Amino acid sequence: MSLLDNVKNLFGFTPAQPVKAEPALEQTTETSKPVSKGLPPxxxxxxxxxxxxxxxxxxxxxxxxxxxxxxxxxxxxxxxxxxxxxxxxxxxxxxxxxxxxxxxxxxxxxxxxxxxxxxxxxxxxxxxxxxxxxxxxxxxxIPDRTRPDTSPLLARLVTVKGQLEQDAYSLDPAQKTSYCIGRGHSTQTASGRVRTNDIVLLNDDDPGFNAERGAGNGAVSRAHATIRYDAARRQYSLLADPGGLPASGNKTKIFHPDGTMDRADIPGMGYPLQHGDQIELGGEVLILFEVI
Known part of the structure; x- marks a missing residue:
């Protein structure tokens, strides 16, 4: 150590300590996640x-x-x-x-x-x-209204309340223009003719019958009603058969989407059906009519 350094130490002068450089902080760039360009919800x-x-x-x-x-x-x-x-x-x-x-x-x-x-x-x-x-x-x-539409009007019946053999039935005038509705697959009418039902409500002894779902099926007659299609008017109508009339102690109603209601209680009379109608059979079973 030199004489000058000794003098500096004597009077309290110390050499400056070197400053230790801090390590440079790494700059991190946050990358945004790519925005999904999938289909709209x-x-x-x-x-x-x-x-x-x-x-x-x-x-x-x-x-x-x-x-x-x-x-x-x-x-x-x-x-x-x-x-x-x-x-x-x-x-x-x-x-x-x-x-x-x-x-x-x-x-x-x-x-x-x-x-x-x-x-x-x-x-x-x-x-x-x-x-x-x-x-x-x-x-x-949009079809041209100046040309008459002669194509058959397709429809279907969907179970709302009660138990039908099928949850939904298709109505296709190209196949049939009359559909019988009743409990069971067939029954003998008063005239002796055997009637076969197209829209079948299950009997309590039919395979697949559910006591809870079909609790009201017994209120429906074996020959309750018929749906017919008028090709000229492209219109479906509901007719109450003898078993679905008040004279037999039964009833048939049509509830329209606008809140109005028709009682199908005149023998042989057709009651027009429109999309969204609900057909009530025996006060217990409801079937929805839809145009498709």
Missing amino acids: AGQQRDRLLRFVIDKLRPYQNEPETAPTALNLCICCVTNEEEDVYKVALWDSQPGKFRSELVRQLADNYIQLPANWRFAYTFYSDALPDCTYRDGNLGLL
């Missing part, structure tokens, strides 16, 4: 479908006399996944629900379609057919 697609149909039907606002009698919604889907989303949007597993929602929203926009108007939808994988209206991958087919 089914609810968004449902709103889009409803808006599309309503917008194209605006010319019929306050014009119920000229409103379409049928609508066919056409959807072009590139993938099966896309088609599945649209099926959820259309409530494919709940027949009639999308049509009912469409009726409600059309009414909010002063558009009223005929009571028995038909609604259908079809998926296409390549391209849309010639449509009345188009918007992107959506198309809407």
Whole structure:
């Protein structure tokens, strides 16, 4: 140590200590997660479908006399996944629900379609057919009312209350124009003729009968009612057969979607059916009528 250093130490002067450099902090850049670019949720697609149909039907606002009698919604889907989303949007597993929602929203926009108007939808994988209206991958087919529609009107019956042999029955005029409704598969009428029922309510001794579901089946006659189809008018009607009339101590009613009700109590008279009607048999069994 030099003389100068000794003097500095004597008077308390110490050499400055070297500053230890702090290690540089690594800069971390937070990368944002990629945003999913998948298909829109089914609810968004449902709103889009409803808006599309309503917008194209605006010319019929306050014009119920000229409103379409049928609508066919056409959807072009590139993938099966896309088609599945649209099926959820259309409530494919709940027949009639999308049509009912469409009726409600059309009414909010002063558009009223005929009571028995038909609604259908079809998926296409390549391209849309010639449509009345188009918007992107959506198309809407509206039949020309100047040409008479002679195609048969398809319908179905769905169990609401009671136990039928099938939960749903299809009505196809190309196959039959008259459908007998009653308890059991067959019965002998007063004239001696054997009647075979097409719409069967189970007897308590039939295979598959459930005592809880079929508790009210016994109130239904073996020859209760008949549904007939008029091809010229493209109209289904309900007739109460002898077993379903008050004279036999029974009753048959039709509850309409607008809250009104018809009693089918006149022999041989046909009571027109419209989409959404509920047929009551014997005061215990309810069957929903739907146009498809």
